[in-house]
Amino acid sequence: MIIVLRKGATQKDLQGVVEEIERAGLKAHISKGTERTLIGAVGDERVLSAEHLQTLPGVEKVLPILKPFKLASKEFHPEPTIVEVNGVKIGGNKLTIIAGPCAIENEDLLMRSAKYVKDAGADVFRGSAYKPRTSPYDFQGLGEPGLKLLKKVREKFGMPVETEVMDTRHVELVAKYVDIVRVGARNMQNFELLKEVGKIDKPVILKNGLSSTIKEFLMAAEYIMSEGNHNVILCYRGIRTFETDTRFTLDLGAIPVLKANTHLPVLVDPSHAMGKKDFVPAMSKAAIAAGADGLLIEVHCDPSQAKCDAAQQIVGAEFGKLMGDLRKVAEAVGRKI
Amino acid sequence: MIIVLRKGATQKDLQGVVEEIERAGLKAHISKGTERTLIGAVGDERVLSAEHLQTLPGVEKVLPILKPFKLASKEFHPEPTIVEVNGVKIGGNKLTIIAGPCAIENEDLLMRSAKYVKDAGADVFRGSAYKPRTSPYDFQGLGEPGLKLLKKVREKFGMPVETEVMDTRHVELVAKYVDIVRVGARNMQNFELLKEVGKIDKPVILKNGLSSTIKEFLMAAEYIMSEGNHNVILCYRGIRTFETDTRFTLDLGAIPVLKANTHLPVLVDPSHAMGKKDFVPAMSKAAIAAGADGLLIEVHCDPSQAKCDAAQQIVGAEFGKLMGDLRKVAEAVGRKI
Amino acid sequence: MIIVLRKGATQKDLQGVVEEIERAGLKAHISKGTERTLIGAVGDERVLSAEHLQTLPGVEKVLPILKPFKLASKEFHPEPTIVEVNGVKIGGNKLTIIAGPCAIENEDLLMRSAKYVKDAGADVFRGSAYKPRTSPYDFQGLGEPGLKLLKKVREKFGMPVETEVMDTRHVELVAKYVDIVRVGARNMQNFELLKEVGKIDKPVILKNGLSSTIKEFLMAAEYIMSEGNHNVILCYRGIRTFETDTRFTLDLGAIPVLKANTHLPVLVDPSHAMGKKDFVPAMSKAAIAAGADGLLIEVHCDPSQAKCDAAQQIVGAEFGKLMGDLRKVAEAVGRKI
C-alpha cells in the first residue's frame, strides 16, 4: 500500500502514518519526491485499512497495490478449479450447459422442459422455486413443493439440478433437495446469505450484482470461500447501464478479465442479460468464444405458459438446434460440449 | 397498457392478443394505423403481465400506461405521509436529522458520539450493529451487544434510535431494541427481508439500491407496504456511475422526482454517497434545498478510531456548526430544523 | 404516437391535443379508459414532435410507436448493405478485418506494421494521422504528412486504407488521401462533422459514442445518410460504465440488437474497448461469434515505440496467429475471413 501525503504535510503527519504502519507489523518505506512524499507499507497490506489511513492528518490518498481477494485469486491458486457434481465437471475443457425454465410452475411443464433439456445434451437442469420479483404482486415461486419437483427431475432424468436460494432461513432446506445452490444478482452482496451458503457442502453458483465491479464480484466469492466452501462457480449475467434496448447489458469483456484473475469456473447467463430470446443464441456463441466455461440458459417447453420472464426463454423444441450450433463454436476455440 | 403489433402481424395474431386481454377481465380497444396496429387494454392494467403479452405471436412491444406501484404512489394517497416515532415526526414541515456513527464500536465511543448528536439538536440517533462489508476480512459489527448499547443511548439521551437489519432471522431481535429499522442499499431487492420488515410495527427506513431506478425503489417500498407496514421512510443515498472521484454519485435530481411520485417521506444520506467528509456539508445543504424531508448523516466523536467508513464521518465537534448552517438553508426554503 | 392525458385532464386539454395532431396532417384516435384517456396519432408520426406535445396542458406522457431512424432501418431497407471499396466488400458473408497501428508515428514503423497486417491476410489498413487525446500535452498526430504515409501504404501493399477525421475543415483533405473515412466515438454527436462526411463519396466508418444508446448511434448514421452518403459502416467500440478493470466496457449484446435494427454493416473494435492487448483475442473471437461483420484491430510492429495506446496494440508478429484463430470461429458460425 502506498500512502501519498498532501503537499505541505508536516513531519508530524509523516510520523503519524509511519507509526500506524509499524503498529500493524509492517515496515514503512519513505520516499520524498519533488512534488509529494510517499510512504510504502512493506508486507501483506491486507492487514491495513485503507479507509483508516485515509483519515490520518496529511494524507492525500491511499493506493492499494495488492488485490483485495485472496482465496479466489489466481495468484493464490494458479490451477483452474474444477467443481465436480454427480459426475459433471465444471471448469475443465468440456463446457457445462445448464438449462431449464426460469420458474417452476407445475409438474407437467417442468417435466416437459426437462425432457427437452436432457435430449439436447445439457449437463445440469435449472429451475427456480423462489423468485426475486420486482413487484410484490407478481408470482413469487412455489417454494418447497417446487424443490420436490426438481428432485423428481433429478431422479427421472439423471441430471444434477440447481435452484436459487434467497433467504438465509431456506439454505438448509434448499441444499437438501438440489445439487447446486444459486445466489442471484440481487443477493450478491447479501453478505449473511453468502456466509450461510459458505457453510454447506454443495457447490454454489454466484451471479454478479447489476452494479458490481469485477473486484466486488470476486470479493463476494471470497465471502463464501472464507467460510470453508471452495466450490464456487461464477456466473456472469451482465450489468445495468443506460442502454434500454436490452434488459441488461451483457459486457462479455468481463469474461477474459475474470479468467485472468481467478481460478474459479466462469459461466455466462445470456437469457437474463438480453431479456429477449431472439438475442440469446448470438450471445451464447459469443460467450463461449470469449472463454466462458459454460452457460446458464433459460429453456421452457412452452414460454407462453411461463409465469415469469417469458420473453427471454428459448422454446424447448429449438434448444437442440442451438446446442448443435454451440458445439461448433466450442470446437473452434478448442473446447467441447 | 398498449400492445403494438409488428408490421405484418396477422388477424389471428390480433385475435390472440384480444383474447388474452379479455380473459383478464379487461376490454380491448383496437386502433389500426397506417404503420402499425395498436391494441389498448382498458381497465386496471396491473392484472396483465407485460412480459407475458410480449411473448404472444405478432407482438412488437408492450407499453405500460400506469405506474406499477400503488400503495406508495401519490395518486393513491395524495397527502404526504408523516411517520411518527416517539414524538418525532418524519415527513412534515420540520426536517428530521438522523445522525450517529457508521458502526457501533464500543460503549465509550458510542456515548461520546451520542452526546455530540444530541447537543447539536438532531432528532434520531443512528448506529449499525450489523455491517455489510465488501470484504469478509473487515469488521462485521458487534451484533446483539451493539443493539443493547443503542438501547442505552435511547434511555440516556431520550432520542429514538435506528439501526440496520441485514438478515430475515434478525428482524424480530432488532425491532425489539430500536425505534426504526433500516434496510440498506445492498438489500433493497432482498425481497424476503422486505416482506419480513413489512410485518413488524416499527417504521422502516429503506435505502435505494446502487443501480436501482426510482421506479424500482418505489416498488421495494410497495413490497414492505403490501405486507401491512405503511410506515416506510425512503432514504436516497446515490447510485453507482462511472465517476470515481466520489464513492458513489449523489444525484439529487432524484429528490423532486420522488416527491412528485410518492407520499412517503424522503431523506438523503450524503455521507455514504460522497465518501469524504469534506463534501458532506455542501451536499447536506443541497439536499435540503432540493426538497428532502431530512438527512441521515454519519457523525463520530473521533473518526480516527472508527472501524469503518472513517473518511466520511463528520467529526462530532464540528457537527453543531453544520446544524446551524443547515437551519439557514431550511428556513430559506420555508422549512424548519 | 400515443399521448397519455393526466388523470383529471379536461375536455379542453383533450381538444388541444387533437388539434395539434390534425394540424400536422395526422388523424387523432381517442380512447377513454377507466384510468386514463389516450390519444393515438394515426399516420407517419415522425412529423410530430414528442417534445412539443409534452408541453401541452393535460399531457402526462408521450409514447412513440415507430423508431426515429428511417434510412438506417432494416424496415426501410430489409436487405443487408454491402459497402464496396477497391474490391473489398464490407457487410457480406466474408468478414472484413481492418488492422494497423493506433497512430502513425513515422514511415519506418508504419511500413513494418503494414507488412504484418498484409501478410496476415487483413483486408484494410488503419492508422490515425489526427488523434483525439484526453490531454493537450499528449502526441496529437502527424496531420497531413501522416496521410501521405498512408497513401504510400496503399500503393505499396495494395490495400485500402482508412483514417480518422476530427474537424470539418479536414474532411476534404482526408477524403483525398484515404479510401475510408472514420468518425470516432468522441465525435459521434459532432453533428456538423456528420453532415460534412455525409457529402463526400467515400465510405464512412462511424463509431458509437461512449454514452450513446443504440438508437442514438443509428440516428448519427441517419445524419450521414440524410446528406446523401449511404455507405456507412458502423463500428461498435463499447461504452463507459462503472467498471474500471477494462478501459471501456465491451457489451457485445449490442451486436445482435444492431443487426436486428439496421441493414448497415457492423464491425467491432475490441482494442479501444478493452485497453489491454491480452484481452483482445478473446473479444475478437466473441465479436465474430456474436455476428459482427468484421473487426477493427490495433496492430503495431513494435508497441513499445508507439506514441499512443501502446498497451492495447497487438504485436505485429502475433497477429498472424490471431487471424488463424479467428478464421476457425468465423467458419463455426458459417462465415469466412
Place this chain on the structure above:
Amino acid sequence: MIIVLRKGATQKDLQGVVEEIERAGLKAHISKGTERTLIGAVGDERVLSAEHLQTLPGVEKVLPILKPFKLASKEFHPEPTIVEVNGVKIGGNKLTIIAGPCAIENEDLLMRSAKYVKDAGADVFRGSAYKPRTSPYDFQGLGEPGLKLLKKVREKFGMPVETEVMDTRHVELVAKYVDIVRVGARNMQNFELLKEVGKIDKPVILKNGLSSTIKEFLMAAEYIMSEGNHNVILCYRGIRTFETDTRFTLDLGAIPVLKANTHLPVLVDPSHAMGKKDFVPAMSKAAIAAGADGLLIEVHCDPSQAKCDAAQQIVGAEFGKLMGDLRKVAEAVGRKI
C-alpha cells in the same frame, strides 16, 4: 508515478523500467517489498507516459500520483478565477444567472423572452443559433441570422449574450457577435473545437460531456487554457446513467468536488439535466446550496411555441418568482444574486 512490477519480474525488467524513467530526466526510486517491487519516478511525472510504461516487460500496473491537469488546478492557481465580461463578474461571491430560451426561433419570441429575463434580474442572456439535435430531421437553428438577433438583445437590454458554437469554422463568426461562447456537452471532447476557442479573446462556457469524469472535464478545460484563453467557465449539466425518469442525471455531488480541484467558476444547468421544467426550481436551489457560482437556466416567453426542448423551459412569467426563491437560498449560504 509508481510502477508496480508483476510477481516474478526479473532484474532485467526492473532495469528496463529504471532506464525509461531516467531517460525522461526523472529519478527512479526502487522499493522491494515482500509481495511486489515498486519503482517510484521522482520529479514532475507529467513528462512520463503511463501508457508507455504499462507496455514494458514485467510491469503489472502504473499508478499516477499527480493530477493530469495543471493550468486548471487549484494547486497551480489557488485563488478563484473571476471572469469579467462587460461588467458582469463570474466566479465571485455574487452568483451569475444566465437565462434565455433553448433556441432562437424569431425576433418577436426572442425579445419577449429577453424582457422576462432582464426584468427578473438575470445577468446574462442565452440563446442558441446552432443546435445539436439527435435527429437530422429536427430544427437545426437559425445560424448567423440568429446571432444577429442576439446582438440586438444585447443592444436593447444592455445584457451580455452567450451562445453555442459547434463547428471550428464558426468560431470566429460566433465570437464576433456574442460576449461569451459556449461549448456543449456533445463537444466536450471535440478537441479541435477546444483548441479553436482557446485562441479567441472571449470567455468560454464549457459543459461537461455526458459520460465524462470530472478529471476529463478539467482536462478539456486545460485544452482551452493551454492555447492561451484562461477565461474558462465550467458548466455542470449532469451525466447519463440508467435512470430514465429524468432526461439526464443531475449529480450535484460533482460541484464540491470541482470546487476542491479547480479555481475556475462552476455553473449548473438544471434545465438540460432534468428535462422537465417542474423539476428545475428544486435543482436550481440545490445547485446554489451545493456551492455553484451560478446557473444556466432555460426560460422562454411561451414554451408551447418553442422549437426544441419545450418541456424543460421555465415560462417567462414564472421566472421572477423563481429568482426571488433563489435569492433566499443564496443568502442562506452567504452569497448574493
